[in-house]
Amino acid sequence: xxxxxxxxxxxxxxxxxxxxxxxxxxxxxxxxxxxxxxxxxxxxxxxxxxxxxxxxxxxxxxxxxxxxxxxxxxxxxxxxxxxxxxxxxxxxxxxxxxxxxxxxxxxxxxxxxxxxxxxxx
Amino acid sequence: xxxxxxxxxxxxxxxxxxxxxxxxxxxxxxxxxxxxxxxxxxxxxxxxxxxxxxxxxxxxxxxxxxxxxxxxxxxxxxxxxxxxxxxxxxxxxxxxxxxxxxxxxxxxxxx
Numbered sequence: 001x002x003x004x005x006x007x008x009x010x011x012x013x014x015x016x017x018x019x020x021x022x023x024x025x026x027x028x029x030x031x032x033x034x035x036x037x038x039x040x041x042x043x044x045x046x047x048x049x050x051x052x053x054x055x056x057x058x059x060x061x062x063x064x065x066x067x068x069x070x071x072x073x074x075x076x077x078x079x080x081x082x083x084x085x086x087x088x089x090x091x092x093x094x095x096x097x098x099x100x101x102x103x104x105x106x107x108x109x110x111x112x113x114x115x116x117x118x119x120x121x
Numbered sequence: 122x123x124x125x126x127x128x129x130x131x132x133x134x135x136x137x138x139x140x141x142x143x144x145x146x147x148x149x150x151x152x153x154x155x156x157x158x159x160x161x162x163x164x165x166x167x168x169x170x171x172x173x174x175x176x177x178x179x180x181x182x183x184x185x186x187x188x189x190x191x192x193x194x195x196x197x198x199x200x201x202x203x204x205x206x207x208x209x210x211x212x213x214x215x216x217x218x219x220x221x222x223x224x225x226x227x228x229x230x231x232x
Contacts, residue, residue, distance in 0.1 A: 045123060046159075046167065046210055048221040061220045095166055105155035105173060106214065106221055111166040 002026040004096050004112035012090075012119050018083040022096030022112060023076070030054055030074050034099040034106065037070060037081045039092040040114075047092075051099055051106075052079050086119045093117075124149060124215050125224035132230040133201045141196045141227045143211035149222065151192035154214040158187055158196045161208045161226075170209070171196060198229070206231045 008020035022035070029035050029052075036051030050060035052070045060068050069082040083090060093116050097108040126144040133139040143156060150156060156174050159167035169178050171187035174194065186197045194213075198205055211224040 045226045046212075046223040048223070051221075062218065063220075100172075104153060104214070105157070107155075107157040107169060107172040107212065108159075108167070109169050109172070109178065111168070114166050 002098060002110045004098065004110055006094060006096050006112045006115040008115060008117070010116060010118060012086055012117060013121050014087055014119055015085055018081070018086050018090060018117055018119070020081045020094055020096075020115065020117070021073075021078050022080070023078050024098075025077070027098070029072055029077055029079060034059075034101050035070075035072070035079045036097055036099050036108070038095045038097055038108070040095070041089075041092045049081065049083075049094075051101075053101075088119050091117065091119045123225035124218065124222040125211050125213060127209075127211060127224040127227045129225070130228045130230065132232055133198075134232045135201055135203065137201050138197065138199045139201060139229065140198075141209050141211075141229070143194045143196070143224050145192050145194070145213060147192060148217040149192075149213045149215040150189065150194055152216055154216075156187065156189050156194040157212045158185075159210045159212065161210065163207075167210060201231055203231050205229060 003025045012018045034051045037049040067084045072079045093114040095114045096112045098110040158171040160170045161167040174189040209227045215222045
Protein backbone atom coordinates (compact mmCIF):
# COMPACT_ATOMS: atom_id res chain seq x y z
CA UNK A 1 0.00 0.00 0.00
CA UNK A 2 1.36 3.39 -1.03
CA UNK A 3 1.64 5.88 1.80
CA UNK A 4 2.87 9.48 1.87
CA UNK A 5 3.77 11.53 4.94
CA UNK A 6 4.63 15.23 5.07
CA UNK A 7 7.08 16.62 7.58
CA UNK A 8 8.58 20.02 8.33
CA UNK A 9 8.21 23.15 10.44
CA UNK A 10 4.69 24.28 11.22
CA UNK A 11 5.71 27.91 11.61
CA UNK A 12 7.77 29.99 9.20
CA UNK A 13 8.63 33.66 9.47
CA UNK A 14 7.72 36.09 6.68
CA UNK A 15 10.38 36.43 3.95
CA UNK A 16 11.96 33.11 4.94
CA UNK A 17 11.87 29.78 3.06
CA UNK A 18 9.25 27.12 3.71
CA UNK A 19 10.73 23.62 3.52
CA UNK A 20 8.73 20.40 3.59
CA UNK A 21 9.60 16.77 2.94
CA UNK A 22 7.33 13.99 1.78
CA UNK A 23 8.38 10.46 2.68
CA UNK A 24 6.92 7.78 0.44
CA UNK A 25 6.53 4.12 1.37
CA UNK A 26 5.19 1.24 -0.67
CA UNK A 27 6.47 2.54 -4.02
CA UNK A 28 9.76 3.91 -5.35
CA UNK A 29 9.49 7.50 -6.60
CA UNK A 30 11.92 6.63 -9.42
CA UNK A 31 9.80 3.74 -10.71
CA UNK A 32 6.97 5.80 -12.15
CA UNK A 33 4.22 8.35 -11.61
CA UNK A 34 4.54 12.00 -10.69
CA UNK A 35 5.04 13.32 -7.17
CA UNK A 36 3.62 16.68 -6.26
CA UNK A 37 2.51 19.27 -3.77
CA UNK A 38 -0.95 20.79 -3.36
CA UNK A 39 -1.96 23.36 -0.78
CA UNK A 40 -5.19 24.53 0.82
CA UNK A 41 -5.42 27.86 2.68
CA UNK A 42 -7.65 27.67 5.77
CA UNK A 43 -11.30 27.52 4.73
CA UNK A 44 -10.44 27.72 1.03
CA UNK A 45 -9.99 25.46 -1.97
CA UNK A 46 -7.13 23.39 -3.36
CA UNK A 47 -4.20 24.78 -5.34
CA UNK A 48 -1.68 22.67 -7.27
CA UNK A 49 1.86 23.92 -6.62
CA UNK A 50 4.02 21.63 -8.72
CA UNK A 51 5.12 18.11 -9.53
CA UNK A 52 8.24 16.01 -9.99
CA UNK A 53 8.26 13.21 -12.54
CA UNK A 54 9.87 9.87 -11.80
CA UNK A 55 12.64 10.84 -14.24
CA UNK A 56 13.34 14.11 -12.44
CA UNK A 57 11.49 16.64 -14.58
CA UNK A 58 9.71 19.38 -12.65
CA UNK A 59 6.52 21.28 -13.39
CA UNK A 60 5.38 24.34 -11.45
CA UNK A 61 2.33 26.54 -11.40
CA UNK A 62 3.46 29.73 -13.21
CA UNK A 63 2.25 32.05 -10.45
CA UNK A 64 4.69 30.45 -7.96
CA UNK A 65 7.44 29.30 -10.32
CA UNK A 66 9.93 31.98 -9.28
CA UNK A 67 9.70 30.91 -5.63
CA UNK A 68 9.25 27.11 -5.82
CA UNK A 69 11.67 24.22 -6.02
CA UNK A 70 10.61 20.56 -5.89
CA UNK A 71 13.35 17.95 -5.78
CA UNK A 72 13.81 14.30 -4.98
CA UNK A 73 16.03 12.45 -2.52
CA UNK A 74 15.97 9.05 -4.16
CA UNK A 75 18.14 7.33 -1.55
CA UNK A 76 15.48 8.05 1.06
CA UNK A 77 12.48 7.75 -1.29
CA UNK A 78 11.54 11.31 -0.45
CA UNK A 79 10.75 14.49 -2.33
CA UNK A 80 10.78 18.00 -1.01
CA UNK A 81 9.19 21.40 -1.45
CA UNK A 82 10.95 24.70 -0.96
CA UNK A 83 8.97 27.95 -1.20
CA UNK A 84 11.00 31.11 -0.76
CA UNK A 85 10.07 34.62 0.37
CA UNK A 86 6.89 33.48 2.07
CA UNK A 87 4.11 35.81 3.19
CA UNK A 88 0.93 35.31 5.18
CA UNK A 89 -0.77 34.35 1.91
CA UNK A 90 1.30 31.15 1.90
CA UNK A 91 -0.31 29.96 5.13
CA UNK A 92 -2.03 26.69 4.23
CA UNK A 93 -2.28 22.97 4.73
CA UNK A 94 0.30 21.47 2.39
CA UNK A 95 -0.37 18.02 0.94
CA UNK A 96 2.00 15.79 -0.94
CA UNK A 97 0.40 13.42 -3.41
CA UNK A 98 1.12 10.87 -6.11
CA UNK A 99 -0.22 11.67 -9.55
CA UNK A 100 -1.06 9.24 -12.33
CA UNK A 101 -0.43 11.16 -15.54
CA UNK A 102 -0.88 10.56 -19.25
CA UNK A 103 -1.03 12.82 -22.28
CA UNK A 104 -4.27 14.55 -21.39
CA UNK A 105 -4.76 13.83 -17.76
CA UNK A 106 -3.18 13.79 -14.34
CA UNK A 107 -5.04 12.76 -11.19
CA UNK A 108 -3.91 12.32 -7.60
CA UNK A 109 -4.60 8.82 -6.33
CA UNK A 110 -2.64 8.81 -3.08
CA UNK A 111 -2.36 11.73 -0.66
CA UNK A 112 -0.49 12.48 2.53
CA UNK A 113 -2.49 13.57 5.56
CA UNK A 114 -1.38 17.18 5.12
CA UNK A 115 0.59 19.53 7.32
CA UNK A 116 -0.40 23.04 8.36
CA UNK A 117 2.23 25.69 7.77
CA UNK A 118 1.62 29.10 9.27
CA UNK A 119 3.58 32.13 8.12
CA UNK A 120 3.89 34.56 11.02
CA UNK A 121 6.51 36.49 12.89
CA UNK B 122 -11.61 33.07 -8.53
CA UNK B 123 -11.22 29.42 -9.48
CA UNK B 124 -10.79 28.57 -13.15
CA UNK B 125 -13.33 25.77 -12.81
CA UNK B 126 -16.66 26.99 -11.41
CA UNK B 127 -18.62 24.92 -8.93
CA UNK B 128 -21.72 25.86 -6.91
CA UNK B 129 -20.67 26.72 -3.34
CA UNK B 130 -23.25 24.39 -1.88
CA UNK B 131 -25.83 21.75 -2.70
CA UNK B 132 -28.15 19.78 -0.45
CA UNK B 133 -30.45 16.81 -0.53
CA UNK B 134 -32.38 14.46 1.68
CA UNK B 135 -31.24 10.91 2.39
CA UNK B 136 -32.01 8.64 -0.54
CA UNK B 137 -32.26 11.48 -3.04
CA UNK B 138 -30.08 12.22 -6.06
CA UNK B 139 -27.91 15.31 -6.27
CA UNK B 140 -25.61 16.65 -8.94
CA UNK B 141 -22.61 18.94 -8.65
CA UNK B 142 -21.61 20.90 -11.73
CA UNK B 143 -18.15 21.98 -12.81
CA UNK B 144 -18.06 24.67 -15.50
CA UNK B 145 -14.91 25.30 -17.46
CA UNK B 146 -13.86 26.80 -20.76
CA UNK B 147 -12.17 26.07 -24.06
CA UNK B 148 -8.75 26.09 -22.38
CA UNK B 149 -9.52 23.27 -19.97
CA UNK B 150 -12.54 20.96 -20.14
CA UNK B 151 -13.44 22.15 -23.64
CA UNK B 152 -9.90 21.44 -24.84
CA UNK B 153 -10.38 17.77 -24.14
CA UNK B 154 -8.63 17.45 -20.81
CA UNK B 155 -10.13 14.94 -18.43
CA UNK B 156 -12.06 15.85 -15.30
CA UNK B 157 -11.40 14.24 -11.93
CA UNK B 158 -13.42 14.52 -8.74
CA UNK B 159 -12.31 14.42 -5.11
CA UNK B 160 -14.21 14.17 -1.84
CA UNK B 161 -12.85 15.86 1.28
CA UNK B 162 -14.23 15.14 4.73
CA UNK B 163 -13.60 17.81 7.38
CA UNK B 164 -10.03 17.81 8.61
CA UNK B 165 -8.87 15.11 6.22
CA UNK B 166 -7.01 14.91 2.92
CA UNK B 167 -8.94 14.81 -0.35
CA UNK B 168 -9.80 11.37 -1.65
CA UNK B 169 -10.05 10.45 -5.33
CA UNK B 170 -13.68 9.79 -6.24
CA UNK B 171 -13.82 9.81 -10.06
CA UNK B 172 -10.93 9.87 -12.55
CA UNK B 173 -10.87 10.24 -16.31
CA UNK B 174 -14.37 11.78 -16.37
CA UNK B 175 -16.30 8.60 -15.57
CA UNK B 176 -14.09 6.04 -13.84
CA UNK B 177 -14.38 5.01 -10.20
CA UNK B 178 -11.35 3.83 -8.24
CA UNK B 179 -11.67 0.51 -6.49
CA UNK B 180 -13.82 0.85 -3.38
CA UNK B 181 -15.87 3.84 -4.51
CA UNK B 182 -19.57 2.91 -4.57
CA UNK B 183 -21.42 3.01 -7.88
CA UNK B 184 -23.74 5.61 -6.32
CA UNK B 185 -21.11 8.08 -7.54
CA UNK B 186 -20.88 8.78 -11.27
CA UNK B 187 -19.25 11.40 -13.46
CA UNK B 188 -20.01 12.85 -16.85
CA UNK B 189 -18.53 15.43 -19.18
CA UNK B 190 -19.97 17.40 -22.07
CA UNK B 191 -18.54 20.33 -23.94
CA UNK B 192 -16.97 22.75 -21.48
CA UNK B 193 -18.58 21.34 -18.36
CA UNK B 194 -18.77 18.23 -16.22
CA UNK B 195 -21.00 16.85 -13.49
CA UNK B 196 -20.80 14.54 -10.51
CA UNK B 197 -23.98 12.69 -9.62
CA UNK B 198 -24.64 11.03 -6.30
CA UNK B 199 -27.65 8.75 -5.97
CA UNK B 200 -29.12 7.22 -2.83
CA UNK B 201 -27.72 10.05 -0.73
CA UNK B 202 -26.34 9.01 2.66
CA UNK B 203 -25.35 11.02 5.71
CA UNK B 204 -21.73 9.95 5.22
CA UNK B 205 -21.69 11.71 1.83
CA UNK B 206 -21.72 15.08 3.58
CA UNK B 207 -18.38 16.59 2.55
CA UNK B 208 -16.67 19.03 0.22
CA UNK B 209 -16.33 17.97 -3.42
CA UNK B 210 -13.73 19.31 -5.87
CA UNK B 211 -13.34 18.92 -9.62
CA UNK B 212 -9.90 19.07 -11.26
CA UNK B 213 -8.58 19.40 -14.79
CA UNK B 214 -5.70 20.93 -16.77
CA UNK B 215 -5.74 24.43 -18.19
CA UNK B 216 -3.52 25.05 -21.19
CA UNK B 217 -3.68 28.83 -20.99
CA UNK B 218 -2.38 28.73 -17.41
CA UNK B 219 -0.15 25.69 -18.00
CA UNK B 220 -1.35 24.33 -14.70
CA UNK B 221 -3.46 21.67 -13.10
CA UNK B 222 -6.48 23.49 -11.70
CA UNK B 223 -9.21 22.76 -9.19
CA UNK B 224 -12.74 24.01 -8.88
CA UNK B 225 -13.60 26.14 -5.87
CA UNK B 226 -15.31 23.24 -4.16
CA UNK B 227 -18.92 22.39 -3.32
CA UNK B 228 -20.18 21.65 0.16
CA UNK B 229 -22.77 18.89 0.15
CA UNK B 230 -25.24 18.94 3.03
CA UNK B 231 -27.42 15.92 3.70
CA UNK B 232 -30.62 17.22 5.19
